[in-house]
Amino acid sequence: MALLTLQGISKRYQQGELEVNALSDINLTVEEGEFAALVGPSGSGKTTLLNIIGGLDSPTQGTTRLNGTDITTLKEAQLSDFRLFQLGFVFQSYNLVPVLSALENVELVMVLQGKHKNECRQRAEHYLELVGLKDIMHRRPSALSGGQQQRVAVARALAAGPRLVLADEPTANLDSENATALLDIMHTLSHEEKTTFIFSTHDPRVMDRAERIITLQDGKIVSDERHHHEHKT
Amino acid sequence: MKKSAQASVLSRLPILIFVAWRNIWRNPIRSVLTISALASGLVMVILYASLLEGMTRQMVRFATEISTSHIQLHRQAFIDDQDLYATLPWSYMQKLEQEFPDITIAPRLYASGLASSTNTSTGVLIKAVDPKREIEVTKMLEHVRHGKLDLGIADITENGFARYNLVIGAQLAKNMNVEPGDELVLVTQAADGSIGNALYRVAAILKPLEPNFDRMGVLMSIEAYQQLMYLENGFHELAIKVNDLSQLENIQADIIEKLNKLTAVEPLDKLGGVPVVRNWRQLNPAVADLLELSKAFVFIIGFIIISLASLGMLNTMLMAVHERTHEFGILLAIGMKRRWLLLMVLFESFFLSLVSAAVGSVVGLIINNYFEEHGIDFSQSMPDGYDWAGMIFEPVMKGYLIPMDVVYACLMMMVVTMLASLIPSWQTIRLKPAEVMR
Ligand SMILES: Nc1ncnc2c1ncn2[C@@H]1O[C@H](COP(=O)(O)OP(=O)(O)OP(=O)(O)O)[C@@H](O)[C@H]1O
Ligand SMILES: [Mg+2]
Numbered sequence: 001m002a003l004l005t006l007q008g009i010s011k012r013y014q015q016g017e018l019e020v021n022a023l024s025d026i027n028l029t030v031e032e033g034e035f036a037a038l039v040g041p042s043g044s045g046k047t048t049l050l051n052i053i054g055g056l057d058s059p060t061q062g063t064t065r066l067n068g069t070d071i072t073t074l075k076e077a078q079l080s081d082f083r084l085f086q087l088g089f090v091f092q093s094y095n096l097v098p099v100l101s102a103l104e105n106v107e108l109v110m111v112l113q114g115k116h117k118n119e120c121r122q123r124a125e126h127y128l129e130l131v132g133l134k135d136i137m138h139r140r141p142s143a144l145s146g147g148q149q150q151r152v153a154v155a156r157a158l159a160a161g162p163r164l165v166l167a168d169e170p171t172a173n174l175d176s177e178n179a180t181a182l183l184d185i186m187h188t189l190s191h192e193e194k195t196t197f198i199f200s201t202h203d204p205r206v207m208d209r210a211e212r213i214i215t216l217q218d219g220k221i222v223s224d225e226r227h228h229h230e231h232k233t
Numbered sequence: 234m235k236k237s238a239q240a241s242v243l244s245r246l247p248i249l250i251f252v253a254w255r256n257i258w259r260n261p262i263r264s265v266l267t268i269s270a271l272a273s274g275l276v277m278v279i280l281y282a283s284l285l286e287g288m289t290r291q292m293v294r295f296a297t298e299i300s301t302s303h304i305q306l307h308r309q310a311f312i313d314d315q316d317l318y319a320t321l322p323w324s325y326m327q328k329l330e331q332e333f334p335d336i337t338i339a340p341r342l343y344a345s346g347l348a349s350s351t352n353t354s355t356g357v358l359i360k361a362v363d364p365k366r367e368i369e370v371t372k373m374l375e376h377v378r379h380g381k382l383d384l385g386i387a388d389i390t391e392n393g394f395a396r397y398n399l400v401i402g403a404q405l406a407k408n409m410n411v412e413p414g415d416e417l418v419l420v421t422q423a424a425d426g427s428i429g430n431a432l433y434r435v436a437a438i439l440k441p442l443e444p445n446f447d448r449m450g451v452l453m454s455i456e457a458y459q460q461l462m463y464l465e466n467g468f469h470e471l472a473i474k475v476n477d478l479s480q481l482e483n484i485q486a487d488i489i490e491k492l493n494k495l496t497a498v499e500p501l502d503k504l505g506g507v508p509v510v511r512n513w514r515q516l517n518p519a520v521a522d523l524l525e526l527s528k529a530f531v532f533i534i535g536f537i538i539i540s541l542a543s544l545g546m547l548n549t550m551l552m553a554v555h556e557r558t559h560e561f562g563i564l565l566a567i568g569m570k571r572r573w574l575l576l577m578v579l580f581e582s583f584f585l586s587l588v589s590a591a592v593g594s595v596v597g598l599i600i601n602n603y604f605e606e607h608g609i610d611f612s613q614s615m616p617d618g619y620d621w622a623g624m625i626f627e628p629v630m631k632g633y634l635i636p637m638d639v640v641y642a643c644l645m646m647m648v649v650t651m652l653a654s655l656i657p658s659w660q661t662i663r664l665k666p667a668e669v670m671r
Contacts, residue, residue, distance in 0.1 A: 080570050081568065084569075089567055094560070099252065100252065100255065108248070111248045112567075112569060114241060
């Protein structure tokens with residue numbers, strides 16, 4: 001069974017008289033362990049789609065099944081639990097709580113999950129080491145570069161042990177060097193942790209690192225290609 | 234199911250509290266300003282309560298110490314129409330004194346008469362006291378303005394009569410144009426129906442304390458009274474001072490019970506009526522009402538001050554929530570529950586008001602300490618004190634803080650600020666992460 005199945009997803013926004021079809025009849029399956037990019041011009045519906053997959057927004061029509069659960073039927077509190085335990089998020093910027101250190105930010109999700117203190121600490125340190133930030137894990141976000149902050153966000157998403165990590169333009173505010181470095185980290189972790197990633201991007205160099213590229217245009221999937229390139233460690 | 238959900242909120246409390254505490258110091262200047270506003274409000278409330286309580290205590294002292302004392306005993310007919318014959322026997326006084334070692338008592342007798350000096354005469358109110366006992370119960374005899382306090386025998390006249398000393402009110406002295414050392418003749422109707430009349434010497438003049446006594450009061454010893462009035466079988470009034478004011482009502486009840494027993498053994502004549510025991514509140518209902526009113530006043534003024542200070546808190550929290558919309562969106566997205574977020578914001582307000590309460594109480598207590606020791610001194614501009622609601626106050630206004638008042642003020646502040654912070658907290662409930670993240 002596929003990890004994620006979207007069936008007939010449509011999203012219409014009402015803007016006064018005008019109706020905007022942000023998404024129309026999207027059908028998509030994503031298997032466990034995939035590393036997929038969502039691309040397309042601005043306004044094509046990438047953010048809308050990621051929000052619907054993440055249960056942050058509800059579709060006008062259609063169903064979203066994750067790991068067998070139809071999340072469109074879940075209530076607010078259940079959705080919140082679902083996100084807490086099954087999903088990881090990395091947003092474009094300002095992902096972190098500014099009053100907490102990098103380490104505390106990574107621990108936060110696990111603490112909210114109710115994990116034991118020691119386990120939170122161990123896992124947080126482990127993942128910060130994987131993203132190469134163990135030395136500066138006691139710094140607050142304001143003392144980290146944009147790239148470092150995004151890496152902390154990736155560590156936070158993964159440390160909580162999600163089935164699926166959603167990242168909406170995680171590299172948009174990074175220069176290309178930092179952007180490719182972040183992608184490499186995400187890619188490596190995706191393999192090592194067998195975690196599924198779906199991320200949106202505009203950046204061709206970032207797209208290159210994806211194993212699957214789903215292209216959206218005007219709210220429809222216009223192409224869906226798999227690249228089987230070697231993963232370098 | 235329900236139980237585990239509650240348990241989960243409890244287990245998340247430490248992290249919510251931790252983040253909330255950190256958030257307060259995110260914008261230290263803003264937090265310090267908010268805390269200063271709330272703490273100042275609290276300081277004002279504490280000082281206001283303290284000064285008003287200080288005035289209240291002074292008022293109670295005035296109402297009791299000057300002449301009323303804490304409890305008084307009369308007979309009904311004396312209360313109703315100053316019936317000269319409505320006396321209580323002296324044996325009652327001795328029995329009460331034996332029964333209650335914790336009280337101090339002073340007997341008094343009254344009569345009305347006419348006083349004449351060399352060129353004027355005027356109606357007067359004669360009050361007879363036992364100076365030794367009176368000094369133990371009230372401060373009436375301490376407030377001498379001119380002359381020397383002495384109610385004994387001044388001299389013996391040529392025809393062998395004793396001339397007693399008198400102490401009179403200041404206004405009366407002025408009206409009659411007499412000074413200490415001058416003579417005064419009193420004429421009155423004695424208890425046997427005859428006209429009593431005698432010559433006295435004015436020994437001292439009392440400061441104005443009670444308006445009535447000031448205008449027409451003449452103070453003499455009980456022996457002088459008995460010689461003038463031929464009324465020896467008892468007293469009109471018993472002033473009672475209790476050592477422990479908190480026991481006032483109990484002691485009053487015990488005295489009433491004791492009197493019931495006494496009247497059974499030693500019956501009183503019918504005409505004078507039953508013995509009546511009243512405490513100072515019942516004797517000065519206006520003052521008692523005023524005291525109640527002042528308590529309500531502290532509450533209302535305190536509530537207004539604190540509500541105004543809470544507006545600062547409301548503003549701070551509105552700003553804090555507003556500028557963190559994005560952050561809250563992220564937290565909701567990664568699985569924070571709305572009620573946890575709400576709790577976090579409430580904890581933030583709670584800490585602000587808790588710190589304010591601590592700072593405000595400490596500063597309030599320090600300033601209050603000064604007020605209790607030194608007071609606010611108006612004696613430069615008002616050496617005789619001031620007059621408020623028919624009472625005379627000392628020129629130095631001193632504070633008196635009831636510790637529980639600080640606790641109540643803190644509680645009130647925290648309740649009001651927490652209510653105010655419900656408004657900004659409520660905004661977190663309505664956040665839609667999808668819109669916030671876009
Ligand atoms: N709340 C909204 N109300 C009305 N229209 C909306 C709303 N949110 C999104 N849209 C519209 O839906 C369409 C898809 O928007 P979306 O943000 O998903 O695009 P995107 O692919 O993420 O664009 P970008 O690359 O610029 O981030 C756009 O036409 C947008 O104007
Ligand atoms: Mg977008």
